[in-house]
Amino acid sequence: MTADSTHDPVSGRAMAQRLLADLPRLKADITARLMAEQPVYRRLPPEQLQHDVSRVTEQSIRGIAQSLRTGRPLEPEWRAFQRASAARRAEEGVPIEAVVDAYYLGAQVCVDVLRAALPPDQVDVAYRTLLTGLRVTVAEVTAGYLEERQAQVGESGAARQTMLSALLTGTDIHTAARHTGTTLPPAYLVLALAVGTHRDELREDVDTAVAARRKVRRIRAELDRRIGRPVLAQLTADEGLALLPRSDAADPAHRTWLADAMTDLSRAAGVPLVAGAAVCAPDQVPDAARLATEVRDTAVVFRRPPGAYHLDDLLIEHQLTRPGAARDHLAALLAPLADRPHLLPTLRLYLESNLNRRHVAARHHVHPNTVDYRIRRIATLTGLDPADHTDRIKLTAALAALDTRQREASGDR
Numbered sequence: 001m002t003a004d005s006t007h008d009p010v011s012g013r014a015m016a017q018r019l020l021a022d023l024p025r026l027k028a029d030i031t032a033r034l035m036a037e038q039p040v041y042r043r044l045p046p047e048q049l050q051h052d053v054s055r056v057t058e059q060s061i062r063g064i065a066q067s068l069r070t071g072r073p074l075e076p077e078w079r080a081f082q083r084a085s086a087a088r089r090a091e092e093g094v095p096i097e098a099v100v101d102a103y104y105l106g107a108q109v110c111v112d113v114l115r116a117a118l119p120p121d122q123v124d125v126a127y128r129t130l131l132t133g134l135r136v137t138v139a140e141v142t143a144g145y146l147e148e149r150q151a152q153v154g155e156s157g158a159a160r161q162t163m164l165s166a167l168l169t170g171t172d173i174h175t176a177a178r179h180t181g182t183t184l185p186p187a188y189l190v191l192a193l194a195v196g197t198h199r200d201e202l203r204e205d206v207d208t209a210v211a212a213r214r215k216v217r218r219i220r221a222e223l224d225r226r227i228g229r230p231v232l233a234q235l236t237a238d239e240g241l242a243l244l245p246r247s248d249a250a251d252p253a254h255r256t257w258l259a260d261a262m263t264d265l266s267r268a269a270g271v272p273l274v275a276g277a278a279v280c281a282p283d284q285v286p287d288a289a290r291l292a293t294e295v296r297d298t299a300v301v302f303r304r305p306p307g308a309y310h311l312d313d314l315l316i317e318h319q320l321t322r323p324g325a326a327r328d329h330l331a332a333l334l335a336p337l338a339d340r341p342h343l344l345p346t347l348r349l350y351l352e353s354n355l356n357r358r359h360v361a362a363r364h365h366v367h368p369n370t371v372d373y374r375i376r377r378i379a380t381l382t383g384l385d386p387a388d389h390t391d392r393i394k395l396t397a398a399l400a401a402l403d404t405r406q407r408e409a410s411g412d413r
Contacts, residue, residue: 011122015114016069019061022113027057030106037105040098043207045200048214056085060106064133068126074136082137083144090148092213099145103137164232167243167285184282185245189254192292193240194300196271212237215269222268226261241289249279258308272306274299294318301403303352320397321404330401333394336381346374350386351396
């Protein structure tokens with residue numbers, strides 16, 4: 001790259017030093033102006049403002065400072081960073097006009113700082129450098145944004161969706177693989193995910209749709225990183241299904257790999273994740289997907305902690321939640337408690353805490369004697385004593401059956 005022949009190294013260094021010295025204040029001022037003048041930024045998750053937007057602002061200022069100091073155009077690495085940042089904003093649904101406006105606003109703030117501190121001749125140089133930088137930046141940002149939007153519906157994305165659909169429906173997968181250029185692996189690890197709610201999705205001052213898309217993007221990005229290429233997956237803010245290629249369906253090492261992957265996925269998304277898992281050959285994906293979904297739902301019903309579960313982790317629980325006369329009978333055992341709002345939560349926590357009455361009392365903010373009274377009432381009304389081993393199994397099964405029926409009636413997973 002060729003340096004600007006009119007560049008004055010002394011004034012260039014002075015301007016660069018001024019910007020870098022004011023970097024923390026500039027970042028804060030630009031963020032505040034964005035929130036004040038662009039409503040979309042006021043509704044972004046705080047994490048996004050504090051990390052992504054702040055980081056992009058800092059890198060932009062550092063790039064301009066380097067250009068002022070050296071007299072050279074912005075570096076390719078800087079341009080690539082801006083393009084990638086714009087692609088992330090496109091994936092999150094931030095409007096392109098808001099993205100571009102942020103750069104113009106940032107340039108204006110930088111000019112105001114330099115104009116107040118430097119001689120007029122140096123300010124003219126700063127103007128020219130900033131305008132040149134803006135021209136380059138807007139071109140990279142627009143290109144990165146549009147490329148990502150096109151990729152979302154482009155040929156590669158369509159091919160993955162075609163292949164995913166074929167595998168999930170059991171259509172001629174080998175024909176679909178030839179048409180989409182997909183190499184089928186020996187096996188797939190099928191993951192059915194239950195995705196927790198990010199704290200930003202609960203904030204009234206945050207655009208919850210953007211927060212949800214950021215969460216989904218991070219899950220997808222971590223899956224892709226783990227596999228080393230785009231994964232076949234369909235993801236929403238609440239749940240998802242992913243097909244992860246494996247070299248051997250019988251390899252027990254996938255459990256250790258999956259445990260580590262779930263930890264990384266949860267950390268990347270910032271939410272708890274519960275998954276049902278099943279390993280199968282490509283032509284067995286429809287059955288494996290149904291099983292993984294059932295296992296996931298069973299883990300959720302039984303309030304299992306975040307992580308991945310296979311059928312053999314939940315054999316009894318899975319069977320208890322299957323439709324039939326036995327499940328209906330189990331759920332009916334708790335009917336006498338339906339119009340007594342404190343008894344079911346007390347019973348549930350009492351069983352989950354291994355009959356620890358003090359733990360139940362602390363959680364429900366009542367005296368332990370109140371817990372004892374409620375447990376006696378439950379035993380009287382249902383004819384089942386939670387302290388009795390056999391009755392405890394029936395009550396646990398009855399709660400699972402009741403939860404499953406209620407979830408089905410409400411249309412939840």
